[in-house]
Amino acid sequence: MLEEHVFQCTGCESECDVVVRLADGKIVAVEGNDCPTGASYAISQVKMKTASKSQASKNNI
Numbered sequence: 001m002l003e004e005h006v007f008q009c010t011g012c013e014s015e016c017d018v019v020v021r022l023a024d025g026k027i028v029a030v031e032g033n034d035c036p037t038g039a040s041y042a043i044s045q046v047k048m049k050t051a052s053k054s055q056a057s058k059n060n061i
């Protein structure tokens with residue numbers, strides 16, 4: 001299953017929209033970042049989102 005998440009990075013003045021694509025829960029592509037900070041930011045956001053979903057399912061929320 002392919003998922004796509006879009007984040008607006010605020011790490012620099014570019015404020016680029018970064019797209020992170022996941023397949024079976026694993027990051028397969030990061031696109032749209034104008035600098036390495038954008039990619040790092042988006043990846044960290046995906047990891048936090050995934051961790052939150054995992055915790056919610058453990059708590060039956």
